[in-house]
Amino acid sequence: MKKFIYIVMAAGLAFAGVSANAAPAKKTTAKSTKTVKTAAPAPKARVKATSKFVIPQHTLSAKEKSAYAYYLKAINNYSEGKGKAALQELDLCDKALGYATPRSNYLRAKIAYETGDYATARNASDSYFNAKPIQDNGYAEMKSINDATKAFFSQQAANKEAAAAEAEIAAAKAAAEKKAAAEKEQEEIAAARARREEARKNRDAIIKKVEADLDEARQKNTRAAYQEFIQNHPYGKSRLTAEKEMNEKWPYPTRTLKGNKYGFVDQKGKFVVKAKYDNASPFEEDLARVGVSGSSGCVKEQGKEVIPLKYRSASDFSYGYAAVKEANGTAYFIDKTGNKLSTETFKDVRAFSEGLAAVSNKAGLYGYIDKTGKQVIPCQYNIANQFSGMRAVVGKKDGKVSKYGYIKKDGTALTECIYDEAQGFQGGLARIKQNGKYGLIDWNGSPVTSVVFDYITEFRNDGYARARRNGVEVLIDRNGDTWSEVNGNVIPVKFKK
Numbered sequence: 001m002k003k004f005i006y007i008v009m010a011a012g013l014a015f016a017g018v019s020a021n022a023a024p025a026k027k028t029t030a031k032s033t034k035t036v037k038t039a040a041p042a043p044k045a046r047v048k049a050t051s052k053f054v055i056p057q058h059t060l061s062a063k064e065k066s067a068y069a070y071y072l073k074a075i076n077n078y079s080e081g082k083g084k085a086a087l088q089e090l091d092l093c094d095k096a097l098g099y100a101t102p103r104s105n106y107l108r109a110k111i112a113y114e115t116g117d118y119a120t121a122r123n124a125s126d127s128y129f130n131a132k133p134i135q136d137n138g139y140a141e142m143k144s145i146n147d148a149t150k151a152f153f154s155q156q157a158a159n160k161e162a163a164a165a166e167a168e169i170a171a172a173k174a175a176a177e178k179k180a181a182a183e184k185e186q187e188e189i190a191a192a193r194a195r196r197e198e199a200r201k202n203r204d205a206i207i208k209k210v211e212a213d214l215d216e217a218r219q220k221n222t223r224a225a226y227q228e229f230i231q232n233h234p235y236g237k238s239r240l241t242a243e244k245e246m247n248e249k250w251p252y253p254t255r256t257l258k259g260n261k262y263g264f265v266d267q268k269g270k271f272v273v274k275a276k277y278d279n280a281s282p283f284e285e286d287l288a289r290v291g292v293s294g295s296s297g298c299v300k301e302q303g304k305e306v307i308p309l310k311y312r313s314a315s316d317f318s319y320g321y322a323a324v325k326e327a328n329g330t331a332y333f334i335d336k337t338g339n340k341l342s343t344e345t346f347k348d349v350r351a352f353s354e355g356l357a358a359v360s361n362k363a364g365l366y367g368y369i370d371k372t373g374k375q376v377i378p379c380q381y382n383i384a385n386q387f388s389g390m391r392a393v394v395g396k397k398d399g400k401v402s403k404y405g406y407i408k409k410d411g412t413a414l415t416e417c418i419y420d421e422a423q424g425f426q427g428g429l430a431r432i433k434q435n436g437k438y439g440l441i442d443w444n445g446s447p448v449t450s451v452v453f454d455y456i457t458e459f460r461n462d463g464y465a466r467a468r469r470n471g472v473e474v475l476i477d478r479n480g481d482t483w484s485e486v487n488g489n490v491i492p493v494k495f496k497k
Contacts, residue, residue, distance in 0.1 A: 203428035
């Protein structure tokens, strides 16, 4: 029976023939293992059995002998650090007996815990305690392992629950953000529609104002009334209509070239202004610009030179004034008798448009004056064009590059100077170019189209402008919608964003 006199472990419980409820065994000299920490468990160092215990004498059955042999092999493998092999021997031991003993569960729990298999360690320690073993040193060790693994899995469950809660919060937050984004998108769409409707109303108001002004000129039925209309509305179809009607009712002499010299003839073809000028422009406000050898002046319909030919350059008369520049570069405005608008002179001047004229100071910066000569917009721009529809294109230099924008008649900025090109307003819309592409803005400076077109032409009489995008030729209406002409029909065209 000496082969049964091995000490099984420090627990002091004999393997064979002793039930889980057996009386306490004799004390041994085995050293107890370290207490297992309950938080963040880590594998423990193996403990080699050194105590001895004598198994009570009784007759072992064949399956008990076989099971005991497997168990001894498991202990040896465990002592040699072969945890996997030890577990295999424990499985054979349990299979031989037909059930797991507290001893096999004890050793299984130790091996599993030391190798980080906390699920197996917990199950084995639970089974160990379910068998109600004696409370020896091994019992205390199992209690530590059982408590540590329970704490570990409790923490795992808490972490999982916290992660689920965080995921739920994140999902709710994402849903809220998605909803907010959708609401914002709808608000932006609604705002864009409102801007478009406002722009449409502004365009309609402009068109009605132009039509009303033309009707007023027709009712007054004087050349001066028509000229005033043309001055106030220098662009568009209505101007052409007014000029045609005015010239039909009160035809000016026609500019004619004879022997490389310009003159003017009446309706019968008779020269009323002799052909002696190197250049000449059509009559505007009862005067025509003429020039000889680089000097310019003005003549009346009868050929009288009312403005001497002494200016290096001169503009057409507008609002009763012409912009002139002397040979020395001094620029100013004169009335139809040749008198200066004011004593102030400029480096450059442009013709009046809508009651304002662009002028530049000695530094070459442009601003605007009114018909009294008063400065109403300070000189701060490198480029300044005539006003059209109460808007003017201005430009500032960014290094060697000029950038363009729009201002109102009160001098406030409609847009910043950010465009590579900027055209005058036509029917409440203006064409702009940025980063090599074209788009449209409305009367308020808001975008009517994206800046995505290769080109955009002026609007035709039918209300469409031609354009090209992504190689596709289309039409754009005044709302910024794109269309295509197919077999004489106009159908909508939608581009992908």
